[in-house]
Amino acid sequence: xxxxxPTLARNNVNIIGNGQQVILFAHGFxxxxxxxxxxxxxxxxxxxxxLFDYTGSGKSDISKYSTTKxxxxxxxxxxxxxxxxALNLKDVIxxxxxxxxxxxxxxxxxxxxxxxxxxFVGPSARYLNEGDYVGGFEREDLEKxxxxxxxxxxxxxxxxxxxxxxxxxxxxxxxxxxSSFCATDPDVAKDFAKVTFFSDxxxxxxxxxxxxxxxxxxxxxxxxxxxxxxxxxxxxxNQIVFxxxxxxxxxxxxxxxxxxxxxxxxx
Numbered sequence: 336x337x338x339x340x341p342t343l344a345r346n347n348v349n350i351i352g353n354g355q356q357v358i359l360f361a362h363g364f365x366x367x368x369x370x371x372x373x374x375x376x377x378x379x380x381x382x383x384x385x386l387f388d389y390t391g392s393g394k395s396d397i398s399k400y401s402t403t404k405x406x407x408x409x410x411x412x413x414x415x416x417x418x419x420x421a422l423n424l425k426d427v428i429x430x431x432x433x434x435x436x437x438x439x440x441x442x443x444x445x446x447x448x449x450x451x452x453x454x455f456v457g458p459s460a461r462y463l464n465e466g467d468y469v470g471g472f473e474r475e476d477l478e479k480x481x482x483x484x485x486x487x488x489x490x491x492x493x494x495x496x497x498x499x500x501x502x503x504x505x506x507x508x509x510x511x512x513x514s515s516f517c518a519t520d521p522d523v524a525k526d527f528a529k530v531t532f533f534s535d536x537x538x539x540x541x542x543x544x545x546x547x548x549x550x551x552x553x554x555x556x557x558x559x560x561x562x563x564x565x566x567x568x569x570x571x572x573n574q575i576v577f578x579x580x581x582x583x584x585x586x587x588x589x590x591x592x593x594x595x596x597x598x599x600x601x602x
Contacts, residue, residue, distance in 0.1 A: 342421040346387040346414055347394040350422075352379035357424055358601070359385045361415065363433030363457075363584075364531045365496070365516040365524060367393025370432065373590035377598070385422065389414050391523035400523060408438060408530050415442040419449040426451035428601050432586060433457050433557065434531040440570075441536070443545045453547040454597055457583050458566050459558040461535045468537070469561040477532050484525055492516035501554055501582025508588050540569040547573045548600040550593065554581040574600065 342348070349368065358378055360371045368386035375384050389411055391400040404410040415438060419427060427450050431439040436458030443450040461470045463477070484491045496516045497509030516524070547570060551563030560577075567575040576596050580589035 340421045342417040345390060345396045345399045346418060347396075348385065348387045348418060348422075350383060350385050351375070352382050352384040354378075354380070354382040356382050356426075356428065357385055357422075358382040358428040358430060359387075359415075359418070359424075361429065361431040361435035361439060362388070362392070363431075363435055364527050365492070365512070365519050366432070367395075367515065367518075369393070370515065370584070371586060374586050374594050374597075377590075377594040382428075385418070385424075385427075387414075387418055389527075391527070392519060397520060397523070400520075402522075402526055405523075406526055406530065408434075408441065408534050408536075411435075411438045411530070412441045412445065415439065416446055416449070419446070424449055428452045428454065430454040430597060431456065431458075433459075433583065434527075434534070437534065437536040437539070440543055440547075441539060444539060444542045447544050450545045452601055453543075453545055454600060455547060455549045455566065456586060456593070457552055457555060457558045458549055459562045460537045460540055460566055460569075461562075462532045462557070463535075468565070469559065471557065471559045471562060472532065480532075481525070481528065484521075484528065488521035488524065489517055499557055499583045500588065501552075501556070502588050505588070508582075508584075511587060512584065537565075537569065540566060541571065543570055543572075545572070548596075549573055549575040550585065550596055551575060551577050552580050552582060552585050553578065555583045557583040576600075 367388040388395040429439040436455035496513035500509045585593045
């Protein structure tokens with residue numbers, strides 16, 4: 336039996352589907368590939384679906400996790416590029432959620448030959464407010480969040496996940512995200528949270544040459560409307576669709592609407 340490529344083992348890569356065109360789904364902070372479970376069945380007839388967990392998340396090989404490497408966004412960018420290289424991919428449709436939107440953007444700037452289209456689900460180029468730029472968070476608010484994370488990660492998860500999910504009238508959705516957050520190694524989660532919330536990729540947007548789509552949710556406390564509009568205005572060849580879905584995770588809360596928006600763009 337052939338040995339699994341080290342990258343595919345490290346990132347718990349799973350490949351399903353019958354199509355030739357590859358669609359690569361990249362999860363957000365505090366999640367793993369199971370976050371896509373509500374949408375992937377809609378793609379397996381026509382696409383080859385590639386799922387993975389970032390190093391340190393889900394069922395990845397946590398022994399390969401390094402705070403030095405993954406304390407910056409480039410460590411996660413390299414995970415994506417390593418997977419593309421290991422599978423000898425090209426012209427991939429990349430679908431990223433939250434921080435993975437900018438991870439995918441940076442990967443496509445670094446190696447555009449791997450990608451044909453990018454889909455940004457709830458993207459943000461910078462989460463902090465700065466001058467006239469509205470990111471949604473003040474630095475003091477984030478510092479308080481990180482203090483709570485340090486002292487009580489499970490309590491932080493139970494408080495934050497339902498707020499990130501939104502859809503308070505469907506508490507089972509917040510419960511789903513809370514379970515995902517709570518299953519993440521707290522030290523990895525703290526590193527990843529800092530990478531996510533203190534990143535600033537505004538200057539990178541203009542360097543993207545690959546066609547892209549922004550899916551903007553309503554009532555998203557993580558990536559408000561102004562953020563999606565900023566990305567759309569500053570990214571060449573970017574389209575924006577304003578979803579009826581509320582909260583930050585439309586692939587979980589409103590999978591049908593999310594599927595339709597992605598398919599309309601990629602087909």
